[in-house]
Amino acid sequence: MATSTLSQVYRENPIHLHHIIPLDFNSVRTVPDSHVWPKSDDFSSDHRLTIPTIDLKDTDAAKLVGQACETWGAFQVINHGIPLNLLEEIESETRRLFSLPVETKMKALREPEGATGYGLPRISKFFPKYMWHEGFTIMDSPADHARMLWPNDNARFCDVMERYQKKMEAEAEKLTNLILGSLEITGEDLNRDVGSPFGAALQLNSYPPCPNPNRAMGLAPHTDTSLLTILHQSALSGLQIFKQGAGWVSVRPIAGALVVNVGDLLHILSNARFKSALHRAVLNQEGYHRLSEAYFYGLPSDCRVSPLLKLLNSGEKPRYRSVTVKEYVGIKSTNFVEALSFIRI
Numbered sequence: 001m002a003t004s005t006l007s008q009v010y011r012e013n014p015i016h017l018h019h020i021i022p023l024d025f026n027s028v029r030t031v032p033d034s035h036v037w038p039k040s041d042d043f044s045s046d047h048r049l050t051i052p053t054i055d056l057k058d059t060d061a062a063k064l065v066g067q068a069c070e071t072w073g074a075f076q077v078i079n080h081g082i083p084l085n086l087l088e089e090i091e092s093e094t095r096r097l098f099s100l101p102v103e104t105k106m107k108a109l110r111e112p113e114g115a116t117g118y119g120l121p122r123i124s125k126f127f128p129k130y131m132w133h134e135g136f137t138i139m140d141s142p143a144d145h146a147r148m149l150w151p152n153d154n155a156r157f158c159d160v161m162e163r164y165q166k167k168m169e170a171e172a173e174k175l176t177n178l179i180l181g182s183l184e185i186t187g188e189d190l191n192r193d194v195g196s197p198f199g200a201a202l203q204l205n206s207y208p209p210c211p212n213p214n215r216a217m218g219l220a221p222h223t224d225t226s227l228l229t230i231l232h233q234s235a236l237s238g239l240q241i242f243k244q245g246a247g248w249v250s251v252r253p254i255a256g257a258l259v260v261n262v263g264d265l266l267h268i269l270s271n272a273r274f275k276s277a278l279h280r281a282v283l284n285q286e287g288y289h290r291l292s293e294a295y296f297y298g299l300p301s302d303c304r305v306s307p308l309l310k311l312l313n314s315g316e317k318p319r320y321r322s323v324t325v326k327e328y329v330g331i332k333s334t335n336f337v338e339a340l341s342f343i344r345i
């Protein structure tokens with residue numbers, strides 16, 4: 001079978017053009033009807049609960065991340081390996097990008113059958129209303145789209161994005177090994193039985209100031225398709241995780257911390273031991289501009305994923321049938337949040 005890259009796979013499962021032309025958020029004074037979400041959508045959350053914060057220098061870190069993945073599907077990490085000044089740089093470059101005039105950003109618009117560039121999130125097609133969100137997706141090199149935005153002055157942006165991707169790849173590998181280690185599975189087991197993970201995409205997210213944050217949605221509820229996602233968020237709250245029995249729970253921003261969430265691929269490999277976190281981003285107070293940068297760590301498109309053998313050898317029954325990453329992206333492109341139940345045995 002011919003191999004295909006992940007960006008090809010996303011190109012083969014396109015979203016349609018009218019879903020990727022963003023609103024000029026700076027020019028609107030009221031929320032247009034196209035962006036008003038039904039009153040029944042409750043954006044509030046339980047503030048008494050939150051996901052665990054784990055110090056990676058803690059000698060119990062492996063056990064703690066394992067527990068967090070089982071109970072929450074998400075946790076925050078401190079004392080990770082990403083320098084604070086790089087987190088500041090990525091946020092400042094993200095702000096510089098989204099502060100460009102909309103006509104400039106449109107030059108880097110994601111093509112109808114493309115996977116990278118500026119535009120609305122892929123999940124937009126599943127919702128009747130638009131989100132108060134702008135995104136910029138990078139796979140591999142940011143250079144082509146950066147040149148469209150800043151023809152003569154894109155070196156700083158590219159340099160920061162490339163350094164961030166490199167550091168994140170190492171961080172994601174370390175976290176994956178730690179998480180799998182809690183199941184007594186090593187990185188080598190994963191490479192041998194499934195394939196070698198890699199940085200699938202870097203997604204810059206912008207939630208522009210909104211005249212009525214209680215009626216608009218930042219990023220609608222979804223799970224990520226990744227093995228795991230590492231998110232850096234600006235100092236403004238907005239990210240919420242859904243916890244069975246508790247409802248939506250806010251993730252309090254901690255300066256310098258990173259949010260890690262389990263994606264669908266790790267959910268399948270762990271035979272649902274680790275939960276792919278359902279999450280969303282609501283809007284902050286009026287006038288606030290929230291930013292985040294999500295790094296998706298995934299598997300090559302031709303990898304075949306199914307519950308890991310070491311788990312099944314201990315007598316567990318597989319809960320999911322085997323699928324290639326490519327097939328799963330295709331299933332998710334039409335079935336969205338039902339995708340995991342679609343492959344359940």
Ligand SMILES: C=C1C[C@]23C[C@@]1(O)CC[C@H]2[C@@]12CCC[C@@](C)(C(=O)O1)[C@H]2[C@@H]3C(=O)O
Nearest residue numbers: 010121122123137200201203222224225226
């Ligand atoms: C590799 C990817 C994961 C992602 C689709 C993408 O091609 C790049 C953007 C990612 C993102 C970010 C917002 C939520 C999400 C569901 C979406 O619509 O685009 C994720 C995708 C995903 O995890 O499937």
Ligand SMILES: O=C(O)CCC(=O)C(=O)O
Nearest residue numbers: 203205233239281292294
């Ligand atoms: O901005 C956030 O807090 C969430 C972003 C997110 O879920 C994503 O990019 O997949």
Ligand SMILES: [Fe+2]
Nearest residue numbers: 222223224279
């Ligand atoms: Fe997400």
